[in-house]
Amino acid sequence: MNSMDNIITFEDFTKIDLRVGTIIDVNDFPEARQPAYQLTIDFGDIGIKKSSAQITTRYNKEDLINQQIVAVVNFPKKQIAKFMSECLVLGAVNGMDVILLNPEHKVKNGLTVA
Numbered sequence: 001m002n003s004m005d006n007i008i009t010f011e012d013f014t015k016i017d018l019r020v021g022t023i024i025d026v027n028d029f030p031e032a033r034q035p036a037y038q039l040t041i042d043f044g045d046i047g048i049k050k051s052s053a054q055i056t057t058r059y060n061k062e063d064l065i066n067q068q069i070v071a072v073v074n075f076p077k078k079q080i081a082k083f084m085s086e087c088l089v090l091g092a093v094n095g096m097d098v099i100l101l102n103p104e105h106k107v108k109n110g111l112t113v114a
Contacts, residue, residue, distance in 0.1 A: 017074035018090075018113035019043050020103055026061040031081035034096075037061060038083055043073060044110025049086040057097045070101040070113050 025040035035056040041049050051071065055064075072088040079085075091098040 015074075016072055018070055019046065019073045020068055020070055020107050020109060020111045020113065021049070021073075021087075022109050023064045023067050023069060024048070026064045028061070029081075029083065031083070037064070039064070039089065041069065041071065041087065041089070042109050043071075043087075044108060046073060046110050049073060050084065051087045051089050052080045052083055052085045053089045053091075053098070054096070055089075055091065055098045055100065058099060067100070068102045068106060068109075070103070 021041040021043040023039050024042050027038040029036040029038045029052055032052060032054075034054050036052050036054045037056060037059075039051045039053055041051060043049055049071075070090045072090065073086075075088055077084050077086050090101045092101065
C-alpha cells in the first residue's frame, strides 16, 4: 500500500497517544501464533501496561529489560490467546525482523511523543 492511499488529518493524528516507557519484565509467549514475548512496560504516571511483541528474531529477553520503547497507549485492550495486550509497541518492520523505536537518550517514563 502506498503511503498516500490512506491519508489522515492532523486531528486524526492527535488522537494517537504515543508514550515512552521502560520494559521492566519479559516472558516467553508460547501460546502466540507467531513467536513473541509478553512485555511489562512502565509508563510512569499513566502506569504499568502489558503488550505482546513479535520481536524474538532480533532481541533476547535479557537485552530488553530496562530498554525504553515507544508505544501507542490508547488503543482498546486486545486479547491474544490468554494474554491481554494493553498497548502497541512500535517498531520498524522488515519481514519477521522488528527493530524497536526508542528515544536516543533516556527520558522520563510516560513522556509523550509528537
